[in-house]
Amino acid sequence: MDYDVIIVGASIAGCTAATAYGRAGLRVALVERQRSPQAHKTLCGHFVLGGAHDVLQRMGFWQPMLAHGAAVTTGLGVWTGSGWVVPGTGSAVPSAISLRRSKLDPLLREIAGATPGVDLLLGHRVVDLVEGPSGAVAGVVVSRGGAERIVLRARLVVAADGHHSTVARLARVAEDSAPNNRFLFWTYYEGATMNGPGDGQVWPLDPDTAVCIRVDDGLTQVGVFPAKDRLPEFTADRAAAFDRFVERLPDGPALTGARRVSNLVGTTDYPCIRRDPTPRAGLALIGDAATASDPVPAVGCGWAFRSAAWLADATAEPLAQGGNLHRALRSYRRAHRFIDKYDALGRQEALAKPPTALQLAVRTAAVSDPDIARRLAMFAMRAADPSVLLNPKVMVRALVGSRMRTPRGRPSGPSRLATG
Known part of the structure; x- marks a missing residue:
């Protein structure tokens, strides 16, 4: 089955990216291993820093979050x-x-799943990657729990599956881990x-x-x-x-x-983990899959929202018009340097020195x-x-x-x- 974009992981980063791509007129597969739409992350402080305010407003998430009781x-x-x-x-x-994520994750999943062009594939677990002739990532192979394997293809695969990212492991992406x-x-x-x-x-x-x-x-x-x-x-x-x-x-x-x-x-x-957000042709990492920072400054949710929006901003038009995806991913990589700067500082703070x-x-x-x-x-x-x-x-x-x-x-x- 062919898509414009395949996103693995339907939490904050994945749902944000899927919503943005769907609104841009792209066909999106949003792959989530959990079967229940109410599934949510538990180890998360869910405090979204003010730096993400503009993204939340632009994506139309701020008011629904308030309607669900957000403080x-x-x-x-x-x-x-x-x-x-x-x-x-x-x-x-x-x-x-x-x-709290028990409300936020289902809310974002509902918004993404209702966006035209987005196929929310619950209960689908990624078991392998599809590679093109040049070694570029060209899709994923998913399982629904049995022996059946389904091949999904797209010009861009997005790993939004957390700091233990299955996609990053399958793609052999180098991992830089630092102590906390x-x-x-x-x-x-x-x-x-x-x-x-x-x-x-x-x-x-x-x-x-x-x-x-x-x-x-x-x-x-x-x-x-x-x-x-x-x-x-x-x-x-x-x-x-x-x-x-x-x-x-x-x-x-x-x-x-x-x-x-x-x-x-x-x-x-909770070690600090980072990976190259654009490690291979046809592959991008967002949220914790790219950068799982020190949780003390509460950056995780904000980085998830922002990195997903930056990726969609950089790549939606080239994907829709058959443009230069490599150049677009370089643009996303440049935007991601904002996170890299703060992550470097966070790694020093995580050492808990005087x-x-x-x-x-x-x-x-x-x-x-x-x-x-x-x-x-x-x-x-x-x-x-x-x-x-x-x-x-x-x-x-x-x-x-x-x-x-x-x-x-x-x-x-x-x-x-x-x-x-």
Whole structure:
């Protein structure tokens, strides 16, 4: 069976790409190994950074997400030893949005499946690739659970099947893995009260991190990202260690009387993985299949939406008109460098090393400097190139500003503020 595009994986990245290609008039096979349209990813914090706001609006996803109860974060507070950093009103920092994957994945799948030109093939597992005479990827072979094999062909195959990508493995795509020296757990509360400023908070406790975010159905998500030297504490009694961590957060959420409505979700190891997003002729990778970054800055969902949109922007017209696909994929590769820059920084942060003097200076100066606070927020929301914050002029201004401010309550032991 012939298509213009075959997309493997019907979650965020795959559904976004399929919807975009279908709206461009292309015939799309959206292949998903799960049989149920309600299937969803569980190990995902689902906080979509503000940098993806424009893509969500352009794709028509923002309003349906709100209709399904998504919570919007307009001002994320960042705790420092010198006070809280919150971007001021009128700072033009785009809003973030959060909708649990149990709602988001089925919603996106419904939108993609209803798009003219898109065939949603649930319960189809990719077992092999089809190669053209020149070695280009020319399609996939899928199984529906029995001995039958179905061959699907297309000019472009898109791997949107996660950081354990089957397509990438079959295509022998090289994998670059880097360690993550933190682990993560989160849960959801009903009736929790935030005490920090803004409508969400982040605590960079050096090297530990914590977050508190509003999500759908009026729930509050509380997550902790401790350094791995605290694994024995969590192994002994995970729930008790989590509670102790949260109780000791400065201006942390008030959970007395709140009801925990889920088990702890998380993992003790989440390495950073990246692959070339255009590794072979006729093949492109999007979302976690291309870049599975450190989860602490919550970039995963945003990268999935954005990389899928960038790929469709670059390749839809050449696919529709028989144009130069190789050139179009180079254009996508250039767009993807935005992610590569942040991923390189994220890999350094994932080592959980003590913050540099410049990092501390930026946080301290941002408490009282609105421009640095805005730049820090744009950086955190991945709403601009890293140079919005990481440039010589801002660094000098931060160093000068931090020296003019006397820290209050800075912990003498940077990683032990939240220790039980």
